[in-house]
Amino acid sequence: MPIERIPPAWRMPEGVNVSLWEYLHTPRLAVEEDAYFAGHPLFEADMRILDGRLDIPGRLIDLGCGSGRHALRFAGRGFDVTAVDLSRPMLEIVQRKAEDLGVELQAVRANLCRLACFPDATFDVALSMFSTLGMIRGKAARRRAMHEAARILRPGGRLAIHVHNLWLNLRDPQGRSWLISQLIDTLRGRSELGDRRMTYRGIPGMEVHLYRWGELRRELRLAGFRIDEVIPLEDVSYREIERPWLMPSIRAGGWIVFARKA
Secondary structure (H helix, E strand, O other): OOOOOOOOOOHOOOOOOOOHHHHHOHHHHHHHHHOOOOHHHHHHHHHHHHHHHHOOOOOOEEOOOOOOHHHHHHHHHOOOEEEEEEOOHHHHHHHHHHHHHHOOOOOEEEEOOOOOOOOOOOOEEEEEEOOHHHHOOOOOHHHHHHHHHHHEEEEEEEEEEEEHHHHHHHHHHHHHHHHHHHHHHHHHOOOOEEEEEEOOOEEEEEEEEOOOHHHHHHHHHHHOOEEEEEEEEEEEEEOOOOOOOOOHHHHEEEEEEEEEEO
């Protein structure tokens, strides 16, 4: 299947740049997704954490579902699942796996910044895992996605979200050098603090936004969420950090946060 033609900048979906477009529309990445991440410690950690806290079936939306690892599992547990992604190849994999497993879910192609296809207060639970929010390009687009997640949740509905911590880069010389250059570029107005560029799975120029704890907390509050639980994770093993009361905003490699729509 050929990659869809890259649209001009004025037609690019909100929160998407050229590299992310290529990532979303490369069939190879969808086919290889499960094998590429097999045994990834974050996948093991977030599965354990979610399963331990989301135990009452309801209407669940997986925002940025990828190849469906959470969507399929929760559908198998009796949840009414809607799997959302902007990648058509990923959704085709999800639908094929659902048929093979004999589970029912709804697969919807949509931009997480624009979820008008869903009415207000539709879902009981929303997932945004594996730094999906951080892959959205631009602060305004990420904020819009957070507000959309709040809009489609019922009052009291729960959001589970994972992001990476900007300050994990303090741990190695290369990371510290990048942080210094980032601070300089931010002061000069060339970039947003926390946007890290890399070659990811063969796609050059991919970016992920790394959050500071205060930034994430503020964005959740502005979207209308109240934080229920914060789980700071190590950046290699992705176990919960020891002594989480000791400077977690610096020591954590990232966080899984459970928040509730006020």
